[in-house]
Amino acid sequence: MQIIVCIKQVPDTAEVRINPETNTLIREGVPSIINPYDVHAIEAALQIREKAGGKVTVITMGPPQAEEALRESIAMGADDVRLISDRLFAGSDTWATSYTLYKAVQKLGADIILCGKQAIDGDTAQVGPALAEYMNIPHISYVRKLEDVTETSIRVQRLMDDGYDVVESPLPVLLTVVKEMNVPRLPSLKGKMAAKKAVIIKMTAEDIGAEEQNIGLRGSPTQVKNIFAPQAKGDRRVLEGTPEQQVDALVAELRRLQCV
Amino acid sequence: MRIVIDAELCTGCEACVNACPFGAMEMKDGKAVINDFCNVCKGCIDVCPVGAISEVADGDEFKPGNDLADYKGVWIFAEQRHGKVAGVAYELLGIGRKLAEERNTTLSAVLFGADDSEAQELIRWGAEKVYHAKDVLFDTFNDEPYSQLMIRLIEQYKPEIVLAGATAIGRSFVPRVAGRIKTGLTADCTQLEIDRETGNLMQIRPAFGGNIMATILCPSYRPQMATVRPRVMKRGEYDASRTGEIIPVNAEGLTCRTRVLASVCEEGTCKINLQDAEIIVSGGRGLGDAKGFELIREVAELVGGVVGSSRAAVDEGWIPYRHQVGQTGKTVCPKIYIACGISGAVQHIVGMSSSDIIIAINKNPDAPIFNVATYGIVGDLYEVLPLLIKKIREARG
Ligand SMILES: Cc1cc2nc3c(=O)[nH]c(=O)nc-3n(C[C@H](O)[C@H](O)[C@H](O)COP(=O)(O)OP(=O)(O)OC[C@H]3O[C@@H](n4cnc5c(N)ncnc54)[C@H](O)[C@@H]3O)c2cc1C
Numbered sequence: 001m002q003i004i005v006c007i008k009q010v011p012d013t014a015e016v017r018i019n020p021e022t023n024t025l026i027r028e029g030v031p032s033i034i035n036p037y038d039v040h041a042i043e044a045a046l047q048i049r050e051k052a053g054g055k056v057t058v059i060t061m062g063p064p065q066a067e068e069a070l071r072e073s074i075a076m077g078a079d080d081v082r083l084i085s086d087r088l089f090a091g092s093d094t095w096a097t098s099y100t101l102y103k104a105v106q107k108l109g110a111d112i113i114l115c116g117k118q119a120i121d122g123d124t125a126q127v128g129p130a131l132a133e134y135m136n137i138p139h140i141s142y143v144r145k146l147e148d149v150t151e152t153s154i155r156v157q158r159l160m161d162d163g164y165d166v167v168e169s170p171l172p173v174l175l176t177v178v179k180e181m182n183v184p185r186l187p188s189l190k191g192k193m194a195a196k197k198a199v200i201i202k203m204t205a206e207d208i209g210a211e212e213q214n215i216g217l218r219g220s221p222t223q224v225k226n227i228f229a230p231q232a233k234g235d236r237r238v239l240e241g242t243p244e245q246q247v248d249a250l251v252a253e254l255r256r257l258q259c260v
Numbered sequence: 261m262r263i264v265i266d267a268e269l270c271t272g273c274e275a276c277v278n279a280c281p282f283g284a285m286e287m288k289d290g291k292a293v294i295n296d297f298c299n300v301c302k303g304c305i306d307v308c309p310v311g312a313i314s315e316v317a318d319g320d321e322f323k324p325g326n327d328l329a330d331y332k333g334v335w336i337f338a339e340q341r342h343g344k345v346a347g348v349a350y351e352l353l354g355i356g357r358k359l360a361e362e363r364n365t366t367l368s369a370v371l372f373g374a375d376d377s378e379a380q381e382l383i384r385w386g387a388e389k390v391y392h393a394k395d396v397l398f399d400t401f402n403d404e405p406y407s408q409l410m411i412r413l414i415e416q417y418k419p420e421i422v423l424a425g426a427t428a429i430g431r432s433f434v435p436r437v438a439g440r441i442k443t444g445l446t447a448d449c450t451q452l453e454i455d456r457e458t459g460n461l462m463q464i465r466p467a468f469g470g471n472i473m474a475t476i477l478c479p480s481y482r483p484q485m486a487t488v489r490p491r492v493m494k495r496g497e498y499d500a501s502r503t504g505e506i507i508p509v510n511a512e513g514l515t516c517r518t519r520v521l522a523s524v525c526e527e528g529t530c531k532i533n534l535q536d537a538e539i540i541v542s543g544g545r546g547l548g549d550a551k552g553f554e555l556i557r558e559v560a561e562l563v564g565g566v567v568g569s570s571r572a573a574v575d576e577g578w579i580p581y582r583h584q585v586g587q588t589g590k591t592v593c594p595k596i597y598i599a600c601g602i603s604g605a606v607q608h609i610v611g612m613s614s615s616d617i618i619i620a621i622n623k624n625p626d627a628p629i630f631n632v633a634t635y636g637i638v639g640d641l642y643e644v645l646p647l648l649i650k651k652i653r654e655a656r657g
């Protein structure tokens with residue numbers, strides 16, 4: 001069984017803060033991490049390997065620095081990794097990213113592809129399903145539990161807005177996973193050693209046979225027009241006085257608005 | 261398009277290094293240089309105090325993917341679960357109506373599954389046409405038939421704008437549609453506007469955990485597609501006498517490899533429904549212990565609201581996860597949101613900042629929650645809430 005996990009290196013958005021004076025992001029000292037959902041995808045892949053046998057390959061499309069994320073995957077127990085990296089990929093939106101991953105996965109071959117639910121830098125959740133579409137295989141989003149996996153099929157629980165569905169699919173299939181799915185293991189000592197020694201194989205646009213009009217900025221239908229800081233609400237008011245006076249003022253306001 | 265830095269002008273002030281959300285600006289020999297992380301978001305251009313950063317076209321602009329003028333009309337995807345159209349569909353009709361008016365075009369809904377009465381309901385909420393496919397295949401949600409049929413309809417009728425809910429269903433199958441058609445898709449929009457000059461759809465959404473907002477365009481491909489978070493847009497006007505056209509859609513020839521064996525509605529999630537609540541009273545770590553939620557519950561009952569919480573309170577085990585509001589919990593948009601003992605971390609704020617009125621009670625005057633609060637009370641919640649209960653009772657007589 002060939003299992004491929006797609007991971008992304010992202011800035012740790014929990015650490016990102018806004019400078020209130022300049023309304024710009026403070027990115028200094030913000031560490032790069034493996035997208036948290038993707039760590040659960042790696043864990044899911046390792047568990048599938050334990051149940052059904054096979055090989056886990058972790059891939060990422062990104063700049064040379066993303067190699068670090070791949071080494072961490074090896075430390076967790078991945079058998080193999082690929083860094084899909086090329087200047088031509090710069091500026092990819094989700095369309096171009098999914099196309100690029102599709103070309104890479106096609107080269108490597110896969111029975112099960114695992115992605116995180118979404119990447120925390122963009123929170124789009126689009127790359128997984130779009131990748132499945134290009135591969136012409138089914139996908140199941142928001143997987144929260146692996147119920148069963150065999151050589152030819154898989155059964156999982158998919159989180160829905162009002163509960164969950166039990167879904168079955170033949171292989172090959174793509175899954176996107178949520179955090180409830182598992183508790184990721186910590187790297188073993190042996191894994192850390194392997195990670196240190198590993199030679200990371202790189203794949204360029206040419207290696208995966210990606211067409212130039214479909215990758216990078218040129219292959220991206222969406223454009224960022226601008227970015228700006230979220231506006232604070234205009235009608236803010238901190239109430240004054242003793243707690244009693246503040247509560248009086250609040251209740252008066254609520255009455256005025258006919259809320260109580 | 262590319263961002264370039266004029267090294268002559270660059271003073272090495274590092275303003276751009278700090279402003280770049282992608283970490284694409286580096287300092288080399290006292291000058292800023294751009295690395296491979298650049299996403300051409302243009303965030304650096306305005307922050308440069310000496311105007312050393314600019315955008316250049318270098319011939320790799322978008323080639324129109326299809327003939328833009330052929331695409332007309334605004335579509336919204338009306339999702340249903342267990343035969344009932346989800347509330348987000350009516351919200352999409354609200355914003356869809358505005359966009360259709362600005363573009364001087366029609367507003368249509370697409371409905372897979374459910375029966376005629378649900379299609380009629382969409383018309384009363386503002387749809388002029390409903391493309392309605394009825395088939396047992398749609399009794400449960402499967403990505404493949406949904407995306408195949410949507411692709412077919414888009415190719416046949418060529419809408420200019422297609423909106424869907426940023427829900428478990430919408431976020432799952434719509435990326436397949438945009439992928440196949442080759443067009444842009446913007447996730448989780450909180451604001452949609454038409455650019456008066458170009459007629460393009462400006463899709464505004466939070467990024468980086470809500471720390472910044474981005475305006476996204478899809479200038480050269482159609483349709484322009486977006487998903488919209490539930491409870492962010494206002495519903496359109498309901499008119500029981502409105503009439504419209506229901507266009508039956510043939511669902512033959514669709515394939516489906518996944519199979520839903522069971523569809524389980526979890527009691528808790530269905531009953532609380534934070535997202536439909538008009539008033540939410542939320543507690544955070546400031547409560548100090550699980551018992552604090554008894555006070556929160558009392559306030560909620562008094563004002564006819566439901567109980568929400570921050571993640572810290574969930575992590576402490578004081579209240580179940582389904583009450584959590586925020587980035588990894590629910591996005592809510594009640595008329596009144598009362599935050600008690602919640603500091604206002606961005607991950608919490610992104611889930612509740614579009615509430616009509618936000619009331620914050622916190623003993624720390626510098627807590628960021630006060631930045632979004634309509635009314636802020638600086639004080640101990642154990643003093644303030646009992647007073648509030650008493651005064652509301654008095655006010656009601
Ligand atoms: C990836 C990620 C996702 C996250 N998702 C979410 C999410 O969905 N939702 C969410 O809420 N958080 C989320 N968080 C966590 C978030 O960053 C904060 O840690 C969390 O919101 C803090 O909760 P809090 O405000 O209750 O606690 P604290 O930050 O500890 O704040 C407690 C507040 O209570 C005040 N206080 C204390 N005692 C009293 C008193 N007696 N009276 C009045 N005020 C008092 C204090 O002044 C303080 O401001 C996420 C974090 C990460 C990294």
Ligand SMILES: Nc1ncnc2c1ncn2[C@@H]1O[C@H](COP(=O)(O)O)[C@@H](O)[C@H]1O
Pocket residue numbers: 006007008035037038041059060061062094097101114115116117118119120122123124125126127128
């Ligand atoms: N550049 C990338 N390289 C590899 N996998 C990616 C990349 N971008 C996104 N993914 C995968 O797609 C998922 C969803 O990402 P997104 O659509 O950006 O929210 C992530 O959790 C990853 O599994």
